[in-house]
Amino acid sequence: MLAVRGPSEQASAAVEAANARLAEYQHIRRWVLYPEPDLPRTSTGKVKRKDVAAWLRHIEAAKSGGGQQAFAASSDWMIALIAQITGENYQSVGDELRLTEDMHLDSLGRVQLAAVLEERLGIVSSNGLLEEAETLGDLRKLAGEEREAGEQGSEGAREQGSGNRDQGSEKREKRKEIIDPGPQVQTRRHIYPLWPWIKPVEWVRIAFVEAAMRPLVWLLANPRVYGPPKPLPKGPMLIIGNHVTTYDGPLIEYALEGRIRRHIAVAMAADMLYDFRHWRDPDKPPGKQGFYIFGPPAYFLITALFNVFPLPRQRDFQLSFAHAGRAMDRGMNVMVFPEGTRSAEGKLAPFRSGIGLLAKQSGVPVLPVAIRGLGELKAGNKRWFRSGRLEVHIGEAIEFAPEATETEITERLHAEVEKLLG
Numbered sequence: 262m263l264a265v266r267g268p269s270e271q272a273s274a275a276v277e278a279a280n281a282r283l284a285e286y287q288h289i290r291r292w293v294l295y296p297e298p299d300l301p302r303t304s305t306g307k308v309k310r311k312d313v314a315a316w317l318r319h320i321e322a323a324k325s326g327g328g329q330q331a332f333a334a335s336s337d338w339m340i341a342l343i344a345q346i347t348g349e350n351y352q353s354v355g356d357e358l359r360l361t362e363d364m365h366l367d368s369l370g371r372v373q374l375a376a377v378l379e380e381r382l383g384i385v386s387s388n389g390l391l392e393e394a395e396t397l398g399d400l401r402k403l404a405g406e407e408r409e410a411g412e413q414g415s416e417g418a419r420e421q422g423s424g425n426r427d428q429g430s431e432k433r434e435k436r437k438e439i440i441d442p443g444p445q446v447q448t449r450r451h452i453y454p455l456w457p458w459i460k461p462v463e464w465v466r467i468a469f470v471e472a473a474m475r476p477l478v479w480l481l482a483n484p485r486v487y488g489p490p491k492p493l494p495k496g497p498m499l500i501i502g503n504h505v506t507t508y509d510g511p512l513i514e515y516a517l518e519g520r521i522r523r524h525i526a527v528a529m530a531a532d533m534l535y536d537f538r539h540w541r542d543p544d545k546p547p548g549k550q551g552f553y554i555f556g557p558p559a560y561f562l563i564t565a566l567f568n569v570f571p572l573p574r575q576r577d578f579q580l581s582f583a584h585a586g587r588a589m590d591r592g593m594n595v596m597v598f599p600e601g602t603r604s605a606e607g608k609l610a611p612f613r614s615g616i617g618l619l620a621k622q623s624g625v626p627v628l629p630v631a632i633r634g635l636g637e638l639k640a641g642n643k644r645w646f647r648s649g650r651l652e653v654h655i656g657e658a659i660e661f662a663p664e665a666t667e668t669e670i671t672e673r674l675h676a677e678v679e680k681l682l683g
Contacts, residue, residue, distance in 0.1 A: 607636020
């Protein structure tokens with residue numbers, strides 16, 4: 262049984278190197294590559310032999326006479342890990358594959374990948390190195406370098422059973438850095454503003470929401486509100502919903518009770534905010550945006566009146582999650598649209614995997630909300646002005662157990678919103 266942290270070809274090379282140093286009767290003649298970068302272990306670092314044996318029996322039954330080399334060649338733990346996060350089935354697996362364009366690993370997916378690498382290998386990408394990986398080869402190299410650096414200070418702790426408890430607490434502290442990387446990480450592109458949180462701006466925002474936004478939503482859309490089935494928690498929540506138009510945020514805020522809608526921070530497409538700040542029109546195709554005189558004023562008003570912050574798709578995702586965590590620490594609710602983009606047909610798209618990590622790491626209840634009718638109106642090019650077909654359905658706040666995985670949380674949240682959509 263072999264476990265490798267690089268490409269599967271390294272397993273064959275390792276066996277050949279070992280056999281070159283062993284006597285003939287000691288040669289390794291049959292081996293199987295474990296699909297994870299390490300064997301399953303107990304809290305004291307011992308290999309779980311029963312689990313390994315059970316896995317091996319399952320593999321032997323499934324192979325039906327196939328050679329171990331064929332099985333090893335198909336087992337690349339890094340590619341399998343990315344496939345699990347993105348839900349993709351990759352036809353080619355070369356190191357030249359680009360993480361974003363070819364493997365469709367977006368910023369939320371990178372967040373989840375960073376968490377899994379930390380969990381399985383002890384790699385903590387608190388300095389943003391994972392964001393710099395452009396290709397699969399870059400990712401392998403960064404993972405190897407971080408692993409080697411981490412092992413220099415942790416090998417002794419694993420050998421001593423008494424040090425395992427301290428190591429576990431260190432691991433939990435490091436995991437927090439995925440959400441809050443601290444001041445050492447500097448963004449090159451996006452701004453995470455704190456000025457909307459000061460009291461005078463907050464008072465203006467509350468006045469706008471109650472005296473302007475809600476009356477306008479009632480006048481223009483007049484959506485019917487259903488739920489929630491139970492009283493909502495008093496503390497901060499993570500609010501998620503389906504994303505159809507640019508008006509989804511105000512529609513959801515309109516439906517929420519006052520104590521919640523008055524204290525919300527909204528994650529918004531980072532590229533859109535970036536274009537506004539640089540005098541460009543984000544609704545026009547790249548290269549045709551030109552000079553947009555209303556760009557900076559629009560950025561200022563949106564940020565002040567809706568308390569938005571950027572959620573990038575490729576880089577600086579850690580700062581975005583850190584900003585969301587600080588907002589929750591101040592008692593704010595955070596609204597995120599897990600689809601990552603507006604649905605062209607108005608149908609619910611798959612959720613980005615990173616929403617499961619944000620829910621897991623933040624530890625706050627998650628409130629699913631669904632906007633009904635807007636997707637059908639958009640797809641049919643029909644008027645929505647007081648159409649009588651718009652509905653906002655508020656679900657029940659969900660609290661997840663600590664042992665729930667990011668994938669399980671993501672799937673559950675998607676199912677809850679889908680159920681609310683009817």
